[in-house]
Amino acid sequence: MKLKALLMLLWLPxxxxxxxxxxEGVVVDAQNHRPLPFASxxxxxxxxxxxxAEGAFTIKCETSDVLRISYVGYKTLNIQAAQLSxxxxxxxxxxxxxxxxxxxxxxxxxxxKTTKEMRQQLRKYENRESNFFYRQITFSDTTxxxxxxxxxxxxSAVYLQDLSLLKGRFAGIQPxxxxxxxxxxxxxxxxxxxxxxxxxxxxxxxxxxxTRNYKDFYHLDYDxxxxxxxRLIAVHxxxxxxxxxxxxxxxxxxxPKTYHLRKMEGTxxxxxxxxxDYYVLKVDTVKTLKTVVSLESSTFNLTVxxxxxxxxxxxxxxxxxxxxxxxGKTHNTRSILFNIGDQLASKGSQIRPTGDLHQYIxxxxxxxxxxxxxxxxxxTPVEDAVVWLFESKQLFGVFK
Numbered sequence: 302m303k304l305k306a307l308l309m310l311l312w313l314p315x316x317x318x319x320x321x322x323x324x325e326g327v328v329v330d331a332q333n334h335r336p337l338p339f340a341s342x343x344x345x346x347x348x349x350x351x352x353x354a355e356g357a358f359t360i361k362c363e364t365s366d367v368l369r370i371s372y373v374g375y376k377t378l379n380i381q382a383a384q385l386s387x388x389x390x391x392x393x394x395x396x397x398x399x400x401x402x403x404x405x406x407x408x409x410x411x412x413x414k415t416t417k418e419m420r421q422q423l424r425k426y427e428n429r430e431s432n433f434f435y436r437q438i439t440f441s442d443t444t445x446x447x448x449x450x451x452x453x454x455x456x457s458a459v460y461l462q463d464l465s466l467l468k469g470r471f472a473g474i475q476p477x478x479x480x481x482x483x484x485x486x487x488x489x490x491x492x493x494x495x496x497x498x499x500x501x502x503x504x505x506x507x508x509x510x511x512t513r514n515y516k517d518f519y520h521l522d523y524d525x526x527x528x529x530x531x532r533l534i535a536v537h538x539x540x541x542x543x544x545x546x547x548x549x550x551x552x553x554x555x556x557p558k559t560y561h562l563r564k565m566e567g568t569x570x571x572x573x574x575x576x577x578d579y580y581v582l583k584v585d586t587v588k589t590l591k592t593v594v595s596l597e598s599s600t601f602n603l604t605v606x607x608x609x610x611x612x613x614x615x616x617x618x619x620x621x622x623x624x625x626x627x628x629g630k631t632h633n634t635r636s637i638l639f640n641i642g643d644q645l646a647s648k649g650s651q652i653r654p655t656g657d658l659h660q661y662i663x664x665x666x667x668x669x670x671x672x673x674x675x676x677x678x679x680x681t682p683v684e685d686a687v688v689w690l691f692e693s694k695q696l697f698g699v700f701k
Contacts, residue, residue: 321363324382325679327356328370331390339606339618339637340372340391344382346610351618351639351678359679373554373564373606374535376528394533397525408521411534411555416511418560419459419497419614426458426613432467432645433457434677435492437636438684439473439484445687446482447473450672451489451662454649457615457640459562461493465649469662470672472696483627485634486657487575492619492638493654494603496549496565508548510538511562518544532557540570547571551603561614565605572601572623575655599625608640616640639678667698 328340336356343349344362352358362368364383371377375391432454439447451469456462475482497511508518519538526533534555540548551567601623608617619638624631652661669692680688691697 321361323359323361324368324385325357325359326385326387326389328352328358328372328389328391329356330375331392334388334390337372337375337391339604339620340370340375341606341608341617343369343371343610346642347644349610349641351606351637353637353679353681354620354635355681357679357681359676374526374533394526394528394531397527397532406523406525406534406557408523408536411557411560412511412515412521412536414560415553415555415562416497416513419511419562422561422614423459423497426615427456427462429456429458429611429613429615430454431457431615432641432643433461433638434641434675435489435636435638436678436680436684437488437634438687439632439634441482441630441632444474445683445690447471447484448684448687448691449658449662451658452641452645452675453489453638453652454645455493459497459614459616460495461616461619464489464493464652466652466658466661466665467645467649468668468671469658469665470667470697471659471662472691472698474696483576483632485574485576486659487655488621488623488634488636489638489658490654491569491572491574491603491621492636494549494569494605494619496551496553496562496605508540508544508546510549510551510553518548526554533563538567545571547573561609562607564607565603567603569601569603572599575657599623611642637678641677669697672697 328337329335330337338352338354338356340352340356341349342351342358342360344360344366348360348362350358350360360368362382366382367379368382368385369377369379370389370391372391375393378389378391432452435451435453437449438445449469449471452467453464454467455464495509497509510519515538518541520541522537522539524535526535534557535552536555537552538549540550548570549567550570551565553562554564555561556563602621604620606617607614617640621636624633650661652658
């Protein structure tokens with residue numbers, strides 16, 4: 302009995318050390334201390350997240366676990382959870398002068414080989430699926446009018462295809478007699494934006510960066526980022542003047558050794574999205590209209606991060622920040638989509654690309670306990686306040 306008691310005393314501290322606990326931090330640039338949004342925080346297949354728009358993250362892991370914190374264009378940091386400080390600093394890779402590099406960059410060859418490699422990745426791994434967490438929040442001036450969260454399944458190689466809804470919730474507020482509100486029914490489909498065509502095409506309607514006829518639409522410039530043996534080529538695709546159709550103005554970060562795409566960031570110009578307008582006809586009577594809204598005067602920023610954790614190039618996260626003027630108000634919609642791998646079941650209802658995600662979610666029951674346990678990407682203080690407000694008013698699952 303004494304031996305058993307002694308073994309129990311020895312075992313208890315070990316189990317305490319092995320407990321999974323929430324680890325918090327803020328990832329910043331080591332030089333200017335600016336937050337780095339959507340940096341990857343990885344422990345393992347079932348323990349990973351990204352930083353939010355303010356660079357903050359929360360992840361559950363053991364204190365002995367090693368976190369790999371990475372951000373394209375910065376040196377990767379590997380650090381034990383027990384040694385992690387509140388502020389995590391990442392060192393930026395140096396920008397190398399083009400004229401003093403050992404090997405000059407042949408941009409035509411780089412783009413041609415990258416396009417070929419990404420198409421091969423797409424064809425070889427086109428049936429690989431993953432689950433994604435999605436969060437969308439919309440403001441009209443300073444008033445938050447909607448918050449949506451969902452778990453989706455999709456084919457994830459290179460860009461997202463064939464989405465289905467696993468679980469979702471949304472809440473919002475309807476206008477009073479003095480206001481009009483406007484938000485998107487299919488904003489989530491912009492997260493599926495492809496940056497290349499599957500096959501070679503001479504179709505002049507095609508204005509993707511990674512395609513054979515990119516020179517018809519873009520001027521090119523580039524930067525070289527270096528960190529010892531590691532290099533990245535940041536190719537800037539600059540749209541030519543006079544293009545009226547949707548076109549990307551972006552930087553593609555390419556690994557010149559593998560020709561794999563690591564990141565895309567920039568703007569999407571001349572966009573049109575299906576919109577739902579809410580406005581009051583008379584007191585207590587609200588009418589809804591669906592319209593296609595042209596965003597020619599909008600600011601539409603996007604960032605797409607890629608990962609190779611599962612041995613192929615797939616989407617890790619997509620962030621979109623769109624702002625435009627409508628009804629005399631400034632409307633701003635932000636969304637984040639994050640690859641969570643196989644953490645949830647992969648069965649769900651298929652979503653049409655132009656469909657209304659609100660309608661799909663409305664057909665499901667609302668499970669408060671599930672959402673309290675699955676924050677996935679840490680909410681910002683504003684998002685936390687909105688969730689609290691909507692939950693206190695019991696708006697989730699009832700908004701029409």
